[in-house]
Amino acid sequence: MVEAADGGSPSLKNTVNVEVTIINVNEHAPAFIPPNGAYACSLPEDSALNAVCDQTIVATDADHEGEEVSYRLLGGNGLFEIDAITGIVVTAGLLDRELKVSF
Numbered sequence: 001m002v003e004a005a006d007g008g009s010p011s012l013k014n015t016v017n018v019e020v021t022i023i024n025v026n027e028h029a030p031a032f033i034p035p036n037g038a039y040a041c042s043l044p045e046d047s048a049l050n051a052v053c054d055q056t057i058v059a060t061d062a063d064h065e066g067e068e069v070s071y072r073l074l075g076g077n078g079l080f081e082i083d084a085i086t087g088i089v090v091t092a093g094l095l096d097r098e099l100k101v102s103f
């Protein structure tokens with residue numbers, strides 16, 4: 001509330017309510033919440049397509065507003081896909097341990 005007073009004698013005053021709305025600034029990058037500090041997932045090399053990695057990627061955004069975090073997989077040689085919304089990683093190709101052991 002703000003009060004205004006004039007310089008008269010006696011001074012006359014009036015008040016008004018002031019509502020301040022705080023506008024969010026995007027100052028926080030998404031933070032991953034990995035179990036034990038990092039994600040690890042093991043899949044047998046004979047996994048079918050769309051085999052689900054047993055660890056879901058989870059990140060949160062401390063800004064809350066507009067915190068819909070989306071995911072994108074970098075690397076993986078096209079053998080994996082991540083759901084942009086759920087963070088679930090699935091196989092998108094056939095794995096061959098004799099060709100590559102880990103990603």
Ligand SMILES: [Ca+2]
Nearest residue numbers: 026028061063
């Ligand atoms: Ca943010």
Ligand SMILES: [Ca+2]
Nearest residue numbers: 025026027063
């Ligand atoms: Ca913020």
